[in-house]
Amino acid sequence: MNKRFDILILYALVIFLIGIINLYSASYNFAGNYVIRQSVWFLAAIIIAAGFSFIGTRRVLSMGLILYGLSLLLLIIALIVSSEGPTQRWLKLGFINIQPSVFMKFSLPVFLVSVFYYNNFNSSVSLITPLFFTFLAALLIAKGPDLGGALMLFPSLVAFFILKKVKFRVILPWIIAALMAAPLLYFNLKPYQKSRIMTFVNPELDPLGAGYTLIQSKIAVGSGCIRGKGWLKGAQGQLRFLPEAHTDFVFPVFAEEWGFLGIVFLLGLYLLMLRRMHSIASRDKDEASGMLLKLFLVTISTQIIVNIGMTIGILPIVGLPLPFFSYGGSDLVVTVVMIAMFLKER
Amino acid sequence: MFSKIYKAFLTISFALIILRIFSFQILRGDYYRKMSLNNYLRVLPLSGYRGSILDRYGRELAGNRLNFSIQLLPDRVKDREEVFDIISRELGLSVEDLDRIYRLNFKAPFAPLTLVSDIDFEKALYLKERYRGISGLLISDDIKRYYPYGPLASHLLGYLGEISERELAELKPYGYRFSSYIGKSGAEREFEPYLRGSDGGMLVKVDNQGRIIEVLSRQDPGRGLDIYLTIDLDLQKKAEELLAPYSGSFLAIDVNSGQILTAVSSPNFDPNLFLSSDSRKILDLLRSKEKPLLNRAIQGEYPLGSIFKLLVAVAALESGAINPGDRFFCPGDFNYGKSTYRCWKSGGHDWQDLRQAIVHSCNIYFYNMGLKTGIDSIVDYAEIFGFGRKTGIDLPYEASGLLPSPDWKIKNRKERWYPGDTINISIGQGYLTVSPLQVLRFLAALANNGRLFKPRVCLSISGEEVYAEEPDILPLNVKNIEFIKAAMRDGVNSPTGTGQLAKVSPAIAAKTGTAQAVSGKSHAWFGGFAPYHSPKIAFLAFVEHGGGGGYATARIAKEFLTYYYEKNQL
Numbered sequence: 001m002n003k004r005f006d007i008l009i010l011y012a013l014v015i016f017l018i019g020i021i022n023l024y025s026a027s028y029n030f031a032g033n034y035v036i037r038q039s040v041w042f043l044a045a046i047i048i049a050a051g052f053s054f055i056g057t058r059r060v061l062s063m064g065l066i067l068y069g070l071s072l073l074l075l076i077i078a079l080i081v082s083s084e085g086p087t088q089r090w091l092k093l094g095f096i097n098i099q100p101s102v103f104m105k106f107s108l109p110v111f112l113v114s115v116f117y118y119n120n121f122n123s124s125v126s127l128i129t130p131l132f133f134t135f136l137a138a139l140l141i142a143k144g145p146d147l148g149g150a151l152m153l154f155p156s157l158v159a160f161f162i163l164k165k166v167k168f169r170v171i172l173p174w175i176i177a178a179l180m181a182a183p184l185l186y187f188n189l190k191p192y193q194k195s196r197i198m199t200f201v202n203p204e205l206d207p208l209g210a211g212y213t214l215i216q217s218k219i220a221v222g223s224g225c226i227r228g229k230g231w232l233k234g235a236q237g238q239l240r241f242l243p244e245a246h247t248d249f250v251f252p253v254f255a256e257e258w259g260f261l262g263i264v265f266l267l268g269l270y271l272l273m274l275r276r277m278h279s280i281a282s283r284d285k286d287e288a289s290g291m292l293l294k295l296f297l298v299t300i301s302t303q304i305i306v307n308i309g310m311t312i313g314i315l316p317i318v319g320l321p322l323p324f325f326s327y328g329g330s331d332l333v334v335t336v337v338m339i340a341m342f343l344k345e346r
Numbered sequence: 347m348f349s350k351i352y353k354a355f356l357t358i359s360f361a362l363i364i365l366r367i368f369s370f371q372i373l374r375g376d377y378y379r380k381m382s383l384n385n386y387l388r389v390l391p392l393s394g395y396r397g398s399i400l401d402r403y404g405r406e407l408a409g410n411r412l413n414f415s416i417q418l419l420p421d422r423v424k425d426r427e428e429v430f431d432i433i434s435r436e437l438g439l440s441v442e443d444l445d446r447i448y449r450l451n452f453k454a455p456f457a458p459l460t461l462v463s464d465i466d467f468e469k470a471l472y473l474k475e476r477y478r479g480i481s482g483l484l485i486s487d488d489i490k491r492y493y494p495y496g497p498l499a500s501h502l503l504g505y506l507g508e509i510s511e512r513e514l515a516e517l518k519p520y521g522y523r524f525s526s527y528i529g530k531s532g533a534e535r536e537f538e539p540y541l542r543g544s545d546g547g548m549l550v551k552v553d554n555q556g557r558i559i560e561v562l563s564r565q566d567p568g569r570g571l572d573i574y575l576t577i578d579l580d581l582q583k584k585a586e587e588l589l590a591p592y593s594g595s596f597l598a599i600d601v602n603s604g605q606i607l608t609a610v611s612s613p614n615f616d617p618n619l620f621l622s623s624d625s626r627k628i629l630d631l632l633r634s635k636e637k638p639l640l641n642r643a644i645q646g647e648y649p650l651g652s653i654f655k656l657l658v659a660v661a662a663l664e665s666g667a668i669n670p671g672d673r674f675f676c677p678g679d680f681n682y683g684k685s686t687y688r689c690w691k692s693g694g695h696d697w698q699d700l701r702q703a704i705v706h707s708c709n710i711y712f713y714n715m716g717l718k719t720g721i722d723s724i725v726d727y728a729e730i731f732g733f734g735r736k737t738g739i740d741l742p743y744e745a746s747g748l749l750p751s752p753d754w755k756i757k758n759r760k761e762r763w764y765p766g767d768t769i770n771i772s773i774g775q776g777y778l779t780v781s782p783l784q785v786l787r788f789l790a791a792l793a794n795n796g797r798l799f800k801p802r803v804c805l806s807i808s809g810e811e812v813y814a815e816e817p818d819i820l821p822l823n824v825k826n827i828e829f830i831k832a833a834m835r836d837g838v839n840s841p842t843g844t845g846q847l848a849k850v851s852p853a854i855a856a857k858t859g860t861a862q863a864v865s866g867k868s869h870a871w872f873g874g875f876a877p878y879h880s881p882k883i884a885f886l887a888f889v890e891h892g893g894g895g896g897y898a899t900a901r902i903a904k905e906f907l908t909y910y911y912e913k914n915q916l
Contacts (some may be wrong), residue, residue: 048564095534112540159348161353162347162351163347163348165347194876216385218370218378219378219381219382220382221367221371221373221378221384222370222371222374222375222378222379222381222382223378223379223381223382224371224375225371225372225374225375225376225378225379226371226375234550235382235383235385235386236382236385239385239386239551239552239553239554239559240553240554241386241553241554255367255371256382259371260367260368260371260372263364263371264364267360267363267364271360273357274356278349278352278353282349286604294352298352301352301355301356301359305359305360305363308363309359309362309363311369312363312366312370313366314362314363314366315656
């Protein structure tokens with residue numbers, strides 16, 4: 001096979017193009033040129049990804065502590081700078097707004113692998129450092145408030161423990177501790193976050209309020225039937241019944257307009273992409289790099305599953321973009337960089 | 347180890363997702379399609395325009411006009427106080443009133459609620475422009491019923507109101523909706539099926555804010571049919587004016603067709619009030635002690651007094667109990683059994699024949715004549731003239747009055763009929779009650795020598811003449827009728843007649859009536875026909891507690907007839 005080309009590029013590109021076409025429809029009635037902005041971000045992402053490719057996985061891994069520290073700093077700055085606004089998820093940098101939580105999604109796996117690669121986690125106490133740094137980052141993100149972004153740190157932590165072959169009985173005390181702390185955490189959630197969890201349990205509880213999004217999302221998906229209503233013809237998206245149609249709820253727009261056949265095609269592409277990524281990560285001759293790729297793989301996989309899962313009511317609604325589909329520059333950059341690192345390690 | 351777990355995780359997750367989507371899109375796809383349609387398809391009803399109600403010459407008494415109103419969508423209003431403040435500032439209404447109207451008119455959070463109606467056009471445009479950003483505040487325009495003459499002929503025209511639950515249950519198949527307006531009384535009610543325009547509607551596509559994105563189809567609303575009444579607006583106006591100071595009624599009918607030319611009930615009301623958003627004004631009308639909503643002309647039931655003597659005279663002559671020349675002596679009172687019955691003139695009328703007795707309205711003569719004629723004959727003739735039952739006029743809620751008879755008394759009072767009862771009814775007192783319309787019809791039948799028309803107020807429906815029933819030809823001797831008519835003429839035109847205040851030229855024929863009321867002053871009646879020589883109209887003036895029939899009512903009749911003569915150059 002040609003060394004310069006990998007089928008992974010094709011999968012990612014096709015998904016991104018479908019995503020652009022869908023974004024066009026999802027933002028058809030909005031002012032804001034989302035398609036153009038997303039495309040510009042994509043180009044920027046490729047340039048940044050090329051930079052990371054040039055640096056190389058090894059050297060990226062050596063920068064684990066710095067990346068983590070920088071990401072943490074960004075989070076803290078974001079919290080301080082925009083503490084007056086209602087949400088601090090965004091860091092406004094003049095003409096662009098970046099979402100620092102997304103960078104932590106990239107930095108934490110690098111940090112975990114680079115710092116703890118040689119550690120032996122054979123006692124519960126030995127887990128305390130990776131747990132501490134993960135929770136610290138998660139807490140800052142959750143304070144954002146960005147519950148989805150915070151939760152996205154944990155799949156890579158779990159995957160890291162599995163890869164490190166940490167015994168279940170070693171983790172168990174922490175799980176128990178976490179379960180005991182859970183109610184405490186729940187009371188610290190913002191009211192809207194609580195109501196999202198409540199309405200996940202029963203959306204009819206508040207059909208015009210918190211349950212509205214889920215109901216409209218289900219209607220959008222369900223009314224797509226087998227063939228869909230056609231591009232630009234989805235009433236739920238076009239008539240704005242579906243909130244956040246261009247970001248977190250971009251999948252229902254696709255489901256409504258392309259139907260079951262479209263979804264099978266899209267999910268198939270995602271699966272092929274993930275399978276290819278998995279095979280690259282598994283065959284990596286460098287064990288540490290392979291481990292990092294696997295953490296990325298789990299992160300991207302989980303994000304796809306959680307995003308789609310929340311739009312169809314099998315998971316609670318947390319703000320999370322669908323990779324390559326949702327509008328959002330920061331997330332696109334991070335996703336593309338991750339993919340690039342797979343291509344580098346092929 | 348990792349690969350196994352990862353693959354399992356991925357497979358299970360994707361399988362769950364695809365199964366869930368399969369169930370949404372394939373198994374329950376139709377359900378969600380319908381939900382989606384419900385989301386964005388709305389049927390907006392477009393109310394039909396009501397037909398007009400016009401007078402006999404085509405002058406509009408009830409029509410439609412464009413109405414601008416302020417409506418609120420309760421569930422879209424964020425800050426109700428702010429909205430009230432704005433309206434109060436712009437239209438000079440108090441916040442308390444607005445709050446009261448809001449609470450009165452509130453039906454459901456999603457149902458538009460009319461707060462203020464009848465805003466003028468420029469103000470409406472200004473408000474629409476200025477406050478377009480206020481959520482839940484609508485400046486809407488619609489076609490609204492309008493009565494250009496306000497209270498004129500209000501009882502005849504009737505009024506509209508929102509459909510009641512009972513009416514809706516019955517009328518839903520005919521396209522009536524929750525909050526449809528429907529005729530509640532008068533012609534508006536009687537001719538509802540003709541007046542009502544066919545409703546139209548629009549199928550529209552709306553977005554999540556309920557804004558119309560696209561009109562998918564439209565059925566234009568239709569206009570109802572026009573009702574031409576038999577009323578003459580000029581005569582009606584004149585009569586309303588004359589009766590305004592009193593509680594009572596004035597009626598005029600074409601004796602040759604049974605068409606009602608004038609129908610006044612006083613006090614009247616402004617039917618426009620029933621369409622205002624402030625229902626307190628309606629409640630005030632409903633609660634008023636003067637009962638302005640009662641159509642005294644057809645719904646009122648009153649003792650008649652001496653006009654009934656004409657009927658007793660017909661019965662006496664027709665049954666042969668009395669000849670016109672028979673005389674009775676009137677000493678001023680009349681003893682029968684243990685009771686004493688009086689004449690209205692304390693000194694008595696001396697010897698009277700029938701003509702004189704009618705002219706002078708002598709009670710003693712009629713006591714004697716009534717006893718001689720007998721209650722059965724009196725009841726028989728009262729029945730053929732339609733006393734005690736509805737005339738069948740084309741208006742709702744007509745009263746039937748009460749014609750007492752021996753049978754009636756046994757059934758309802760558990761008592762036999764006494765000669766004293768006959769004495770009372772001979773002068774139109776006792777149990778007898780009538781509606782002014784019944785009396786008018788009786789007078790009209792005398793005027794045209796015994797042809798009894800069914801009175802009617804509808805002349806034509808959108809140019810289509812309505813079928814006029816042939817009159818009943820009453821089995822009467824014209825000579826007897828002519829005799830009574832002449833006596834009525836003398837009652838107005840002789841210097842001793844009770845109705846001389848109504849004397850006009852050409853001569854009319856009429857009879858006064860002064861009926862004892864249950865409490866307070868007597869009711870005053872004055873009815874007859876004009877002109878005497880070739881009768882065209884019959885008329886009846888009635889004033890509640892108006893005292894003697896020869897005064898206020900006679901003057902009203904005189905003024906009315908003077909105007910009628912001028913107008914028709916008689």
